[in-house]
Amino acid sequence: MTKAANINMTRRGVLAGAGALSLASLIYSTKRSQAAGSVLRVRSYGDIQTLDPAFRLAAPEGDITNVIFAGLVVATPGDSWGWKPMAVEKIEQLDPLTIAFKLRDNIGFTDGFGQMTAEDVKFSIERLADPANKSPYAGDWATLKEVEVKDKLSGIIHLSKAFAPLWTSTLPTPSSTILSKRAVTEAGGKLGVKPVAQSGPYLLKEWTPKQRTVLVRNPDWKYEQGGYDEIHVHPIEDEKTAELGYEAGDLDYTWTSVSSIKRLKETPPADTVVVEKPSLAFVWLGMNQIAAPFDNPDLRRAVQYGVDRKAVVDAAYFGAAATSTGIIAPGLIGHREKNLYEYDPDKARELVNKAGASGVTVTLDILNKAERLSAAQVVQANLQDIGINVEIKQNDSGTFWTLGSKQNPYYKKLQMVLSRFSMQPDPSWATEWYTTSQIGEWNWEQFSSEEFDKLVTEGKIELDPAKRDVMYKKMQDLMEESGCYVFLTHEVTGVMYRKSVAAGLKPNGEPCFADFKPA
Amino acid sequence: MSEQALIERQPRERIGKAGRVLRRILREPLGAFGLALVVIVVLSALFADVLTNYPPTKLAPADRFAPASLQHLLGTDHLGRDLFSRVLHGGRIALAIALGATGLSLIGGIVLGLIAGYGPRWLDNLMLLLFDAIKSFPTVMLALTLVTLTGPSLLAVLIVVVLVNVPGYARIIRTQTLVLKSAEHVMAARSMGASTARILTVHILPNVIGPILILASMDIPVVVAIEAGLSFLGLGVRPPLPSWGAILNDGFVNIRDSYWIVVAGGLPIILTTLGFTFLGETLRDVFDPRLKRRE
Numbered sequence: 033m034t035k036a037a038n039i040n041m042t043r044r045g046v047l048a049g050a051g052a053l054s055l056a057s058l059i060y061s062t063k064r065s066q067a068a069g070s071v072l073r074v075r076s077y078g079d080i081q082t083l084d085p086a087f088r089l090a091a092p093e094g095d096i097t098n099v100i101f102a103g104l105v106v107a108t109p110g111d112s113w114g115w116k117p118m119a120v121e122k123i124e125q126l127d128p129l130t131i132a133f134k135l136r137d138n139i140g141f142t143d144g145f146g147q148m149t150a151e152d153v154k155f156s157i158e159r160l161a162d163p164a165n166k167s168p169y170a171g172d173w174a175t176l177k178e179v180e181v182k183d184k185l186s187g188i189i190h191l192s193k194a195f196a197p198l199w200t201s202t203l204p205t206p207s208s209t210i211l212s213k214r215a216v217t218e219a220g221g222k223l224g225v226k227p228v229a230q231s232g233p234y235l236l237k238e239w240t241p242k243q244r245t246v247l248v249r250n251p252d253w254k255y256e257q258g259g260y261d262e263i264h265v266h267p268i269e270d271e272k273t274a275e276l277g278y279e280a281g282d283l284d285y286t287w288t289s290v291s292s293i294k295r296l297k298e299t300p301p302a303d304t305v306v307v308e309k310p311s312l313a314f315v316w317l318g319m320n321q322i323a324a325p326f327d328n329p330d331l332r333r334a335v336q337y338g339v340d341r342k343a344v345v346d347a348a349y350f351g352a353a354a355t356s357t358g359i360i361a362p363g364l365i366g367h368r369e370k371n372l373y374e375y376d377p378d379k380a381r382e383l384v385n386k387a388g389a390s391g392v393t394v395t396l397d398i399l400n401k402a403e404r405l406s407a408a409q410v411v412q413a414n415l416q417d418i419g420i421n422v423e424i425k426q427n428d429s430g431t432f433w434t435l436g437s438k439q440n441p442y443y444k445k446l447q448m449v450l451s452r453f454s455m456q457p458d459p460s461w462a463t464e465w466y467t468t469s470q471i472g473e474w475n476w477e478q479f480s481s482e483e484f485d486k487l488v489t490e491g492k493i494e495l496d497p498a499k500r501d502v503m504y505k506k507m508q509d510l511m512e513e514s515g516c517y518v519f520l521t522h523e524v525t526g527v528m529y530r531k532s533v534a535a536g537l538k539p540n541g542e543p544c545f546a547d548f549k550p551a
Numbered sequence: 552m553s554e555q556a557l558i559e560r561q562p563r564e565r566i567g568k569a570g571r572v573l574r575r576i577l578r579e580p581l582g583a584f585g586l587a588l589v590v591i592v593v594l595s596a597l598f599a600d601v602l603t604n605y606p607p608t609k610l611a612p613a614d615r616f617a618p619a620s621l622q623h624l625l626g627t628d629h630l631g632r633d634l635f636s637r638v639l640h641g642g643r644i645a646l647a648i649a650l651g652a653t654g655l656s657l658i659g660g661i662v663l664g665l666i667a668g669y670g671p672r673w674l675d676n677l678m679l680l681l682f683d684a685i686k687s688f689p690t691v692m693l694a695l696t697l698v699t700l701t702g703p704s705l706l707a708v709l710i711v712v713v714l715v716n717v718p719g720y721a722r723i724i725r726t727q728t729l730v731l732k733s734a735e736h737v738m739a740a741r742s743m744g745a746s747t748a749r750i751l752t753v754h755i756l757p758n759v760i761g762p763i764l765i766l767a768s769m770d771i772p773v774v775v776a777i778e779a780g781l782s783f784l785g786l787g788v789r790p791p792l793p794s795w796g797a798i799l800n801d802g803f804v805n806i807r808d809s810y811w812i813v814v815a816g817g818l819p820i821i822l823t824t825l826g827f828t829f830l831g832e833t834l835r836d837v838f839d840p841r842l843k844r845r846e
Contacts, residue, residue, distance in 0.1 A: 272804035
């Protein structure tokens, strides 16, 4: 009998062996990760669904594409909005219609796609602007005429008309990301979640859906280096859950829920910096005007009168956030001083009866987050008070962000939605999403107004701040008059991070991953 | 003995048997404890409206996170709702789902089990394949899939529980039916020309239903936990209806602001689970003492 034949393979033995093996592999992977160098663990509020900057769905995707692909310029961290060169050695506006750029000489694409050239700049910007490609961000380059290639690294961006938001909400955003022409063409014209031809200071090394995205330092990136060897991005939808993760030591940086800011500032976790930042984001209650019963304008108006916005915001954010008067935050051009329709439950009941909708039941879709659920429940109570029953439907982020998309047949049935958009520091970025052409993309209320569409176009090419102010106020009036919107709040942004981290944050608290450094 | 005397004696015998069972349950400390818990949970759910003046969905944000007091026995949640009221009304929903879903599962399991056990071999094999296929789905995954397709609702929870439980019950009924199929009294009934329906309902069903009722009573806490779990994830009972799982979730996300919400949501789940489990185990011992001796 051989020695091997004497091995006693009991079930318990096999289980013990498997357990020991798992433990050993866990220790090994942890050690390997520690040995690899410094790691920053950050939380993002959503998982990636695409890494194509032209078709990004939410800010967390932009945060990642901003570091794995080089843009012409990139936003700077700090308390005021600004930008710095990324792929360009030099960029300057020669006149209101002409921007000249010269690329840095040795930015390479991974996967053998060669050096970044002006031809790639032309391809990337014109691809995003071309209406045929149906990028939801085409409006960021609304007045682009063409990108002229002067030589291998230089070119000129020609605009047909002056473009006010160019240096605030177009160039320093993923809309100026340069992709490899050859790589995108070979990929069939669109990138998915597997990035090819990366070019930024970090590379996407690994993506485990719903768990984490691992970014590693790009050894070929020759310019300003990121502060960490690896950045682990953990998608955690709910801020309150993220807070618990942070306090358990699993994260180095996270947004907090608005309702927790006061408590965290008073009693912060150990070795933690808690910061409150003004937010430009906007939260609103939307009604789809083509879906019954909200195809009745009286019922939409009833909801506008029937929602006690202060009660909703106070309940959701524990008094930490103020109500809003529109989609443009205080301090920006076009911010309105007041709403057109304030809380008036008696008038709301009258309108419900006029619409013959007393006792009607409608669905309110929300993202599955604690604050949204609280807000939705107050809306539910308010509307029940005026004779409208509301069923709250909680969705995870993957489902939620496709509810109003043309690819999802539900976009015609969607009735009410509680939503939040992040924002760039130019009013055009707020109004952009409510044009007729955005129906089936981001305009989930299917609001359609020729006057509004015209103002959106004109607002971008008007350079006089006073005139723009009037235009953007008018646009919000039109939105509210349509009955499709109840503007709720701009929130505030709560951020916390370890004292061992020097966080690279934009003025509104959004992260610039490459600018995070060890303190 | 006259026929009249027989008729009068039967209910008395039944009462006597029920009394004996009750006495035996009460003799077992865990059984008595389980029964007490179940009675408390059931009565508090039934009389929720009498035991508290606060409507369970009434919002009062100004009173949020109020600690336990005479006014609010379990305090209030983040929207100022009275937690005692929500727990009691949540019990009503939990028990309604548990009893409703278990009842439906029993009916489904019995019907399918009888068909599988008494029907032709090929049908038995086909149904076994189907039962195993359904059982092979992890409960949570099945629930997530169904809720994604239908949207979160009480009905979705009910369907999930029925789908998960029916194969287990059906398998037990099927096995016992297979044994009884060739029992003398069944063969005698068949030879006397009794229909299949009569054989199944009169001669087989009464002999197989006992064990499955005990099993069902022990499944009630499992169903309560499934409902609470789905509601915790936002996939079960829709807001603002109170559910223990939803209360637990409210407590989880606000645990740094107030710990008592978690306690208010968790305690009834624990007590209900313990109560039905202890009661079910005692009932099993009472009806099948051999099991207890083996232990």
